[in-house]
Amino acid sequence: MTVSVRLDTPDDPAAVLDALRDWQRDGDPVQLHPGDIGWYHRFGAAETAAALRTWSRGGTILAVGFLDGPGLVRLATDPAARRDEELTARIADDFADPDRGVLAAGEADVEAPADSLLRDLLPARGWTLGEAWTPLHRDLAEPVEDPGVTVETVGPDTAEAYAAIVRASFQGSTFSAERWRELAAGPAYADARSLLAVEDGAPVAAITVWTAGPGKPGLIEPLGVDPAHRGKGLGKAVTIAAAAALRDLGASGVDVVTPSDLPGAVPTYKAAGFTPGPERRDLHRPAG
Known part of the structure; x- marks a missing residue:
């Protein structure tokens, strides 16, 4: 099955939060959390929905992108799909093409889990290392x-x-x-x-x-x-x-x-x- 992308939340917004909840694991690299979406909700439900992107296969959400500003995407993936080559290639292609409505042209940043295949693929396409963050637990x-x-x-x-x-x-x-x-x-x-x-x-x-x-x-x-x-x-x-x-x-x-x-x-x-x-x-x- 091919990977599809949609440019807002599903009809039931709870589906995105449920996926993010399910993907939180002790000992895994820190990634986008339901609380990040919850904090952004201070701007209202419509703007929060407009900031979300989901990638799915067979109706199952595999990745969620959160536009935390016009040039920053914060990405979370199903841990079982984090090294999925088809999914990662689709996400990278969507980041590269502004017409796909995921990320605007020009300077941009992506936050991705430390073990994501995307961290290997994007540097091969000319991306460099950006801001440094320290996770604590x-x-x-x-x-x-x-x-x-x-x-x-x-x-x-x-x-x-x-x-x-x-x-x-x-x-x-x-x-x-x-x-x-x-x-x-x-x-x-x-x-x-x-x-x-x-x-x-x-x-x-x-x-x-x-x-x-x-x-x-x-x-x-x-x-x-x-x-x-x-x-x-x-x-x-x-x-x-x-x-x-x-x-x-x-x-x-x-x-x-x-x-x-x-x-x-x-x-x-x-x-x-x-x-x-x-x-x-x-x-x-x-x-x-």
Whole structure:
């Protein structure tokens, strides 16, 4: 059977999330997680659907591409199909031809699992190594220690406090309480929690965690600390609280991927009990 591509979600959007949940495995290279789609849902259901691409064979989804911006595709594949030559060739051809509606012409980046055949095929077509990322993992088999900070679950009444910390934490962010309500209304948020760390009655750090179902690794996306309260260990504390929340939700572990050159990020996660894995590089297509 030939591989087909569709340029939006299937009629039942749950099919994409179900595939991504199924593909999350402890010990496998980190790849696109249902939580990544859930976080993007802050822009609304229509824009989230428009950012998705699926590759299927015989009606079964084998790969999902997520356009996280006009020039970046984040790719996840069924682990059993990650070295599938027909599938990989089709994906690479779709990336190369703008008329196929998957990736626009010009400079672009692809994030692919570390053991994907695509990582062999694209360099042979002139792609180079791009931005470096560090994946980190914490196992949740054992109870999580006390984070040493008061943590509240975010709801409509505290959405603006959460949004304010996110805006302050990421340059250029326009995140708002309305966008939190959008993501909380999305199908992936049924397996998620947004948390606020509170100190002396004031919110000081924010984090959201996403599960892929019981016995599957969860994801942190995003983590932010109020700039006025940095340097006090609050990033570590709220990350430990997030790990505890994921364990309560049935997650087997927790993953996070951070830019390798982001100051303080890797040390913060290591302090919260995470172990870094091998650095991963995006695949970059030069302009022209």
